[in-house]
Amino acid sequence: MADLKDIKADEVLDCKGLSCPMPLLKTKKAIQKLKSGQILEVLGTDPGTKTDLPAWCEKAGHEFLGVIEEAGYNRYFIKKG
Amino acid sequence: MSFKQTVANAYERLFVQTWTPLMGAIMIAFLCVLLEAWYRPWGIVGGLRNWADWFFYGIGLYEDAPPHPLYFSSSVLNIGFIWGAFIAACLAKQFAIRVPPFLEFIKAVVSGILMGIGSALAMGCNIGGFFVAIQNLAASGFLMMIGLIIGVRLGLIYLFWEIEHLPAGGGFEIGFQKICPYLGVLALIGLIVATYAYFGSDIDNGEILGGCLIITAGIGFAMHRSRLCIVNGFREPFMSGMAEMGKAVAIGIILGAIGVSILKYQEIRPEMMYVTPTFGIGALLGGFIFGLGMVVAGGCGSGSLWRVAEGQLKLWVVAIVFGLSNSFVRHLFSEYDVIENGYLGKAVYLPDYLGYGGTLFFIIFIMLLWYLIIDWNEETNKFVMEI
Numbered sequence: 001m002a003d004l005k006d007i008k009a010d011e012v013l014d015c016k017g018l019s020c021p022m023p024l025l026k027t028k029k030a031i032q033k034l035k036s037g038q039i040l041e042v043l044g045t046d047p048g049t050k051t052d053l054p055a056w057c058e059k060a061g062h063e064f065l066g067v068i069e070e071a072g073y074n075r076y077f078i079k080k081g
Numbered sequence: 082m083s084f085k086q087t088v089a090n091a092y093e094r095l096f097v098q099t100w101t102p103l104m105g106a107i108m109i110a111f112l113c114v115l116l117e118a119w120y121r122p123w124g125i126v127g128g129l130r131n132w133a134d135w136f137f138y139g140i141g142l143y144e145d146a147p148p149h150p151l152y153f154s155s156s157v158l159n160i161g162f163i164w165g166a167f168i169a170a171c172l173a174k175q176f177a178i179r180v181p182p183f184l185e186f187i188k189a190v191v192s193g194i195l196m197g198i199g200s201a202l203a204m205g206c207n208i209g210g211f212f213v214a215i216q217n218l219a220a221s222g223f224l225m226m227i228g229l230i231i232g233v234r235l236g237l238i239y240l241f242w243e244i245e246h247l248p249a250g251g252g253f254e255i256g257f258q259k260i261c262p263y264l265g266v267l268a269l270i271g272l273i274v275a276t277y278a279y280f281g282s283d284i285d286n287g288e289i290l291g292g293c294l295i296i297t298a299g300i301g302f303a304m305h306r307s308r309l310c311i312v313n314g315f316r317e318p319f320m321s322g323m324a325e326m327g328k329a330v331a332i333g334i335i336l337g338a339i340g341v342s343i344l345k346y347q348e349i350r351p352e353m354m355y356v357t358p359t360f361g362i363g364a365l366l367g368g369f370i371f372g373l374g375m376v377v378a379g380g381c382g383s384g385s386l387w388r389v390a391e392g393q394l395k396l397w398v399v400a401i402v403f404g405l406s407n408s409f410v411r412h413l414f415s416e417y418d419v420i421e422n423g424y425l426g427k428a429v430y431l432p433d434y435l436g437y438g439g440t441l442f443f444i445i446f447i448m449l450l451w452y453l454i455i456d457w458n459e460e461t462n463k464f465v466m467e468i
Binding site for chain 2: 014015016017018019020021022024025026028029032045046047048050051055056059060071072073
């Protein structure tokens, strides 16, 4: 996989401090605005997001590229399918 | 592979990686049956109400002093539950103070009030009124389930509206990653000491309470590890189509119902235990109001409490307001004898009508039907609501 750190996201969604289900719901909404192949970066702090997002991507046909753990939050990368 | 590596891998699997919902549901059903065999069924809202009763008593609104929180089983159940979930969150390095955007605090207050009213009407939250109620073969649990589903759908309509019209960001987290595992070990030692203290104490029901504490700590631990969330089980089929959590909840109810049937059939526990007089408007309307509240809250009775233990400030507000609101509504009920007059409904014990075998067939049938519908929906998205 290409290095996540080099990825430039087309859209960044701030879900820091939010708990279930808001991060997933906002992701679902935000990705509608992107074109196929574009990349959405989601910033989040809820531990549940770590399992929710990849599972949802698989179901919805998007590609979950991975996660970078920063101090105090995580960055999730999704490529729209 | 060295033995040390094997131990490290086992730690990672048990305490860091999220368990599957099904694993969580099986563990929780097992512990629910153990708790009922030990002393009583599991519940959440009774303990929250006890704490809130103390608040209202303290400010002079209530005349009679409530039972002592450390000597009252409902309260001890919650202490154990939060304690176990806290241990789990710490060992996984997932405990952190999470501060949401301001809008979430307003939602927390409103949803807490709704959950308090709903759980007063249904005489239990989604645990005592639904999950454990059906396990205890009470017909009201199914009525609450219908109410919950309708309430969840309405709550989702609100959430969809909210993300269109009220964009909110700017939350943050204050983490303790480095000290988390040490906190977890300290909390575990504390739990063991507290359990021994109960067993060795002079109070009448010390041993009973010690067992309640350690068993519910197990439930809290399993629930946090699997992030088992009954809201998720009801909500996701409509939101994302995902069904894994809902299917796990259905299996947990079936397993628990089999266990409790044995306890009740053998007269180890009274038949009418947790069969509340709410088969009627109470469970249905209560489920609807509670369902609406829990979607906006992002946590049901149990889900809110394990998120409290994980440091989610929004759910701290939810839990506090939920307890206060429930206490106040139940206080009004007792002023007007609402429960005694049967306004909420009748107490209906399913085996009185279907026999024990028939009741189990009925519960398994409904749960498997639900399982199949959401499983089918996961493939077809038939019930998924579009944003």
